[in-house]
Amino acid sequence: MPQQFDVLIVGAGPAGCTAGVLLAKAGLSVCLVEKDVFPRFKIGESLLPAGNSVLRRIGVWDKMDEAGFIRKYGGEFVSSDGSSRLNNIFSDGLIEGMDYTYQVERSRFDQLMLDNARDHGCTIKQPCKVVDSTLADGYWQASLVSSGEADRVTSEVRARWLLDGSGRTAFYGKREQLAKDTLPYPKRLAVYSHFEGVKRLPSKERGGNIIITRLKDGWFWSIPLDKDKTSVGVVSRKRQSEWKNREFSLENFFFSQVERSSYLGELLADATPVDAFRATGDYSYSFTDYAFPQAVLLGDAAGFIDPVFSSGVYLAMRSAEMASDAIILAHQQQRRLSARECANYTRALKKNVRVMRDLIEIYYDNGKFPVFMAPTSKNKLFRAVNSIVAGNTSPGFAVWWRFKLFLLICKINKHYRLAPDQTLA
Numbered sequence: 001m002p003q004q005f006d007v008l009i010v011g012a013g014p015a016g017c018t019a020g021v022l023l024a025k026a027g028l029s030v031c032l033v034e035k036d037v038f039p040r041f042k043i044g045e046s047l048l049p050a051g052n053s054v055l056r057r058i059g060v061w062d063k064m065d066e067a068g069f070i071r072k073y074g075g076e077f078v079s080s081d082g083s084s085r086l087n088n089i090f091s092d093g094l095i096e097g098m099d100y101t102y103q104v105e106r107s108r109f110d111q112l113m114l115d116n117a118r119d120h121g122c123t124i125k126q127p128c129k130v131v132d133s134t135l136a137d138g139y140w141q142a143s144l145v146s147s148g149e150a151d152r153v154t155s156e157v158r159a160r161w162l163l164d165g166s167g168r169t170a171f172y173g174k175r176e177q178l179a180k181d182t183l184p185y186p187k188r189l190a191v192y193s194h195f196e197g198v199k200r201l202p203s204k205e206r207g208g209n210i211i212i213t214r215l216k217d218g219w220f221w222s223i224p225l226d227k228d229k230t231s232v233g234v235v236s237r238k239r240q241s242e243w244k245n246r247e248f249s250l251e252n253f254f255f256s257q258v259e260r261s262s263y264l265g266e267l268l269a270d271a272t273p274v275d276a277f278r279a280t281g282d283y284s285y286s287f288t289d290y291a292f293p294q295a296v297l298l299g300d301a302a303g304f305i306d307p308v309f310s311s312g313v314y315l316a317m318r319s320a321e322m323a324s325d326a327i328i329l330a331h332q333q334q335r336r337l338s339a340r341e342c343a344n345y346t347r348a349l350k351k352n353v354r355v356m357r358d359l360i361e362i363y364y365d366n367g368k369f370p371v372f373m374a375p376t377s378k379n380k381l382f383r384a385v386n387s388i389v390a391g392n393t394s395p396g397f398a399v400w401w402r403f404k405l406f407l408l409i410c411k412i413n414k415h416y417r418l419a420p421d422q423t424l425a
């Protein structure tokens, strides 16, 4: 007989664990299935202050200092030669109470989130992969395969709701061959590893900041993870010819990109990799619909955007929050999600994502980027932009109109230079 739950969640990343806790707190029985053994390496290590409220709601916030995560008070945006620099301090934003968040080594953060889900009553199946799901008579019947060392054991689970938190694997979207939106972004590639010996910014407040260094057609991140370890990665255009070349190696590619920036050369002068180089490619996508009468896509399983503003984990947790609220209401009323609720969820999540996409498009556009790097104190414009960088993707009017004005100035700058050009290598 299959085990029966109210909710089956595929994947125990930030999206799956957040949804699991919220649904369990509302009294629903939750089965959280994760295919990997934790702790495991995962990219996506810099959080945004806008996610703090979700971490508080699920009971993780108070454990962050104790877990030894480094506090992040802002982000520093630097040009490739280091000649121009924008220090984005979260506490300067227009919205109060967002002074800092954390840089998290995902192996430890994801374990913390999973333990928290278990403590809140979720049934965890791990390592265990959801391989199939069919809806019949109002219930999902899912096949799970646990990947033990000796043999593969298949079991069945029945649930009223299916939440897909499987990340970029996109379990449900691929299985159901859901339609995708067309996103106007070129194919990009990220190559990254963990290092020791990467130089840090001076002072406690700045030492935990993310540093984003802009190249002509890409950028580097540097994220302090603990007192010794720093995550460093490059995002660049994916050129098929280069990638397919037999001589191509991730490490050579990484260091060839470092050479383009004197600033990075200095930052990484004494750096030694302490982990393998890894790569993620072709990564921006979005399904057209994110919600269905008994299934909802969360986080990366719904869509993924360029990580330059570190929005992935925040959007994953935010989507889980929105989905859980809708499901709790429908479950209490013993009904499925209505067409309107499904459309509302998709629209609301896409609206949040759109705000980050606006920033991302500015960052990559050499005609608009100079405005981002030349903050003005007039009309509190950059305090509003600062609040958006902190992840306020549903801004109130005060932030909203200033952000719209900022977008307009960026557009104008493409044709009439208002901000000084940046030298980019």
Ligand SMILES: Cc1cc2nc3c(=O)[nH]c(=O)nc-3n(C[C@H](O)[C@H](O)[C@H](O)COP(=O)(O)OP(=O)(O)OC[C@H]3O[C@@H](n4cnc5c(N)ncnc54)[C@H](O)[C@@H]3O)c2cc1C
Pocket: 010, 011, 012, 013, 014, 015, 016, 033, 034, 035, 036, 042, 043, 044, 045, 046, 047, 048, 128, 129, 130, 131, 165, 166, 167, 168, 169, 171, 190, 233, 280, 283, 298, 299, 300, 301, 307, 309, 310, 311, 312, 313, 314, 316
């Ligand atoms: C290069 C790069 C840099 C990034 N940097 C940042 C950053 O600095 N800050 C930030 O916030 N975000 C960043 N991100 C984005 C971030 O990694 C993701 O947005 C975030 O992890 C999404 O969370 P999630 O819970 O939706 O999915 P995930 O974290 O991917 O979790 C999905 C889980 O589902 C499991 N799973 C998959 N399929 C199945 C299955 N069939 N059965 C059971 N389990 C399954 C997986 O093993 C995984 O544990 C970055 C991404 C990339 C590619």
